Amino acid sequence: MTGFCGRARLPVAGFDSAEASEEYDHHQEIARSRYADMLYDHDRNDKYYRGIRAAVARVRARGEKVIVLDIGAGTGLLSMMAVTAGADFCYAVEVFQPTAAAARCIVEKNGFADKIKIINKHSTEVTVGPGEDMETKANVLVTELFDTELIGEGALPSYEHAHRCLVREGCAAVPHRATVYAQLAESELLGSWARLRPIEVEGSRVLPPPAVADCSGVHSVCDIQLSQVSPRSFTALGPVLAMFTVDFSQPVSSAPRSYSSQFVARTGGRAQVVLSWWDLDMDPAGGIVCSVAPSWTYPRPETAPWRDHWMQSVYFLPVEREVAEGENLTLAVRHDDYSLWYGLGSRGRDAILSRPSCTCHAHLAWTRARFGELNDKVRTERYVSALRGVVKEDSVCVGVSDGSLLPVFAHLLGAKKVLSLDSLSMSKRAMEELLEANSLGGRVALPDIRPEQLTCQDLGGEQISLLIGEPYFCTSLLPWHSLYFWYCRSALADLLRPDAVIFPRSAALHVVVVEFRDLWRIRAPCVTCEGFDVTPMDEMIQKSMDLRESHEAEPHPLWEYPCRALSPSAAVVTFDFTRRVPRRPVVSRGSLALVRSGRCHGVAAWLEYRLSPDVTVSEGLIRPVDERGRCEWSRHRKQGVYFFPSAFESAGDGGDAAVFYEIKFEPASGDITMDFNIESG
Known part of the structure; x- marks a missing residue:
């Protein structure tokens, strides 16, 4: 991408930059597994423990030796509960190797190694008999195979096989139903x-x-x-x-x-x-x-x-x-x-x-949040009002976004020529159907080319006078992945008229220090749980965070996760789309004063786009933070969240407490890395 204006292939929106090692992949899975959240779910743990105690007691009352099968054992917590409740032996089945390894450490550290056997297999591969994975069938079945949809993790096939091959008829099950x-x-x-x-x-x-x-x-x-x-x-x-x-x-x-x-x-x-x-x-x-x-x-x-x-x-x-x-x-x-x-x-x-x-094709290409964004009348009016000021009768307009209606709006506002460049074929096909349904097929062109492949011939020998984008790209995860628009603008530089209008003009990265009501649990240390030491899992989660997130944020739809702002929000980096992507990294340093008391869990980050001197669109906070620090977030996009390695208290007393930051944008990859340090007066 030398000079960012040639015909070299652009990076995809999303900027692939992750390490490819097997260790990284394993720890990546651990980091995303929500084990910390489950271990902090005291209601779940209490209900499971009570259910397990009752099941063990029922089987013991029948005069039987209690043999437990724990499918989806994870950290081994439920297996340890079973043995603590009086089970004679427990077979703990966990298919994911890193978690099974952690479970072995946890079981051994808690003194249960002689009564719990960790089996690193899928339950449907477990064998029963002398010298096999299980010496005998179990008479207590404990599972945690459930997801939001109940059966989405394959609970039904696992139960079907377990009843057929791994447990005795009339076994006690936790959960029961x-x-x-x-x-x-x-x-x-x-x-x-x-x-x-x-x-x-x-x-x-x-x-x-x-x-x-x-x-x-x-x-x-x-x-x-x-x-x-x-x-x-x-x-x-x-x-x-x-x-x-x-x-x-x-x-x-x-x-x-x-x-x-x-x-x-x-x-x-x-x-x-x-x-x-x-x-x-x-x-x-x-x-x-x-x-x-x-x-x-x-x-x-x-x-x-x-x-x-x-x-x-x-x-x-x-x-x-x-x-x-x-x-x-x-x-x-x-x-x-x-x-x-x-x-x-x-x-x-x-x-x-x-x-x-x-x-x-649209439902395959666009997320549900994207449908909501396209249906947002207030947002549409903001874009249209800003476009009114830049679309002229002689405008040669090129749109760069996926599944965007802005090129249609530009045509309806009177642009002479409109082209729309969609990076995903399914999204492009859905837009073709929309244009055909509205008799716009010959008025808004959808060439099947990438921005860097566009030529003057595609524009009928003319140059671009108006380049527009929301920006939105189907492959983007973090807010700044939409800066792909900036790379496209740079690749099209030779086709832009000297007085060409770039829409939006710029983007600003905003950050704010936050206290989460609940989301902190997914990255919290989990040293003990219900009286059991799970330090090895905590160490693996921390190692995962060190590998993946020491300088990176992760995407979350913050409207689903209430939080309070403990600092003012601040624009820390501005990306000027009227200029080409710079060759050298862009570094921003500064501090965020802690003005409210609370527990600082991390930093929320998002982009705000300046469409015109008077119109901006935020993909993060959609209203100013109120006096109590309550935040209202856009439902249409995910925001970036940087979790601090450990939470800390803010007095919010107007002292010198602050979070110092260094934000670095790497043009070669499109990545943004973040470093934060806390200083207290």
Whole structure:
């Protein structure tokens, strides 16, 4: 990319720069595994311990020797609970080698090596018999194989095999059963994540193509912290329904199966989404319940346990439709061995339960947050108002973003010639369908070329007078990956008129020191848990962080994770898109004063784009921080989070306490690295 203006291939948005060693990959997985979150989930741990004690007691009361099989053993915590509860022996099965190695250390360190055997295999590969992995079948089955969707980690096939090959008939199971709940709802917010809505611009109506409007979408679950979706953001059209129950103490089938529940609509509205969660009965009597229900279902929401390893689910109905108050409805769910999907029926008609499958390409190319971004009327108006000031009758406009409507807006505002460059073929195909549906196919060109391949011939012998971008790229993870737009601008430098307008003009990296209400748990040290020493796992998590995150941030949608600002937000680096990408690194140093008391967990970072002298768009904070430090974050993009190696207290008393930073942008790779140091007066 010498000079950033030649025809050399540009880096992809996302900037691949990770180490490729096997050790790095293993520790990368550990860092992302949320073991710290699970070990800090005291509600989960307490319910499991109580359930295990009860199961061991039931088997002991039958006069049997207690042999436990722990599938998905992780750190070995549940196995140690079982032995502490009186089990004679425990087989702990963990397929992931680094975690199995840590579990061996933890079990040995806690004095359980003679009663717990770590088996580093998938449970379906475990053998039983003299000299085999297990000497005998187990009569207590303990598992933690669940994800947000309950069955998404392969729980059903694992249970099916375990009952057939690894446990005795009539075994005690912890958990004993699981129940999946669902509620039909109307929600403009959640519904905007699944379908493109009509958009009004300059008196014209941009319609979604039929292929997108009628598409059932993808079947993958939308897992979110549903507790952060206010009940004011949706209307419940029916009661919470118990859709189906799985009894883990009996043989389990992984074969596809359907369930349905009938109810009467409590109010009229548009059926758009199904909100779903589950709970676990740890004992047969149902007296020990571990629930994943959102906080607003609790009489006292503040008492709801927080978790990130288990969240809640939103499912989008294949077809939205109006329902009337008092209407008899049937909500149906179907599952295969790994996923669920829902359908709605009424008046004796069965719900359609064919697996959702995207046929329009848009749902495969764009994230659900991207659909929400395209449907955001306020955001659209900000872009259109800024474009009005730069689009002229003789404008030769080139758009560089994925799945962007800005080139369409530029045409509607009167640009003479408009080209749109999409980096992803599926996204480009979806945009072609949108242009065709709005009779714009010959007015906005979508050449199948990369920015550095564009020539004067593609522009009809003219030069670019207006280069536009949101910027958005499908492969971006961190906020600054969208700086790919800057590289594209540099590659197109020779095709720009001397007076060409670059839109946006610049981007600024903003940072703020924050105290998280809950997110800190995913990176917290976990030296002990429920009386068991898990230091080896803590050391592995820390090593993972040292390898992957010592100078890097990680992406999180902070609207799902409440936090308080302990410092003012500050723009620490500005990227001037009117100039080419510099050859040398850009380094920014400074400090963030700690003006509020609280526990400093890390730094949040995001980009704000200046579209015009008067219009900016933030991908982070969308309103100024209030007096108490509360933050309101954009729902459309993920922000970057840099976690401090250890949290520290801020007095916020106006003293000299501050966080000093060094931010470095490397033009050769597009990476941004961050170093923070804390000094207290």
